[in-house]
Structures are given as C-alpha cells and as structure tokens.
Amino acid sequence: QLVQSGGGSVQAGGSLRLSCAVSGNSINQYCMGWFRQAIGKEREGVATIGPDGVTRYADSVKGRFTISEDNAKNTLYLDMNSLKPEDTDMYYCASAHFLYDCYLSRLSDLARSWGQGTQVTVSS
Numbered sequence: 001q002l003v004q005s006g007g008g009s010v011q012a013g014g015s016l017r018l019s020c021a022v023s024g025n026s027i028n029q030y031c032m033g034w035f036r037q038a039i040g041k042e043r044e045g046v047a048t049i050g051p052d053g054v055t056r057y058a059d060s061v062k063g064r065f066t067i068s069e070d071n072a073k074n075t076l077y078l079d080m081n082s083l084k085p086e087d088t089d090m091y092y093c094a095s096a097h098f099l100y101d102c103y104l105s106r107l108s109d110l111a112r113s114w115g116q117g118t119q120v121t122v123s124s
Helices: 104-110
Strands: 002-006 008-011 016-022 030-037 044-049 055-057 065-070 075-080 089-097 118-123
Touching: 002 089, 002 118, 016 030, 016 089, 016 118, 030 065, 030 075, 030 104, 044 065, 044 075, 044 104, 055 065, 075 089, 089 104
Parallel strands: 008 118
Antiparallel strands: 002 016, 016 075, 030 044, 030 089, 044 055, 065 075, 089 118
C-alpha cells in the first residue's frame, strides 16, 4: 500500500516535496516512481528509482526534481524545485516489486500499487 502526502500550491520558482509511505516489504525491493496526470490528459512519467538505486528522470524535470528514498522510514520522496506552471498536475507514486529495468515506461505498465494522488498547483 502506498500513502501519499505533501503537495499543495506554490508560485512559479518555488519548491514542494511529495512523500509516499510504503507499507509491507522494504522499499529497496521495489522499482518506485512518480507520475503525473491531469483529467483528460495522458499519464506522464516523472522519475523512477530502482532496487539498485539508479534514478531516471523525464527530460522535462531533469535538474529541477530529485527522487530519493529513506530506507529507515520506508518512504519515497520527490523534491521539486524551480517549479513552473506547466508542472501543475495530480501526482501519483507507484511501485513494482523487484523490477530492475526501472524505466518510466516499464513502471507505468507494470506497477502493481499506486498512491491515492496529490495535487500540485503552480501559479505564475
């Protein structure tokens, strides 16, 4: 089970942090990731972190967003800096157990668990 927290509203250029608490197995057994989707739009992969610790990012967020894990808290994070209005979306965390090819497209197709979603709104 994945339970999200964080998000909210911020002005352009600001920062937010999203959290995703994992219950059950240790987080480092999973391919974990963040996705975003607005109503009527396709889901977009944002970032993933694999069981091997390798991180991958969408080009649109490289250099601005950072995905990380806290193994002691079994929690996934997404630190979002230099936010833009086009980052406004509903954000979801997702997981797939022991998926080492932890690419955005693979996790999108194979995720077995999804968080409940959290809204991020960036105003200009």
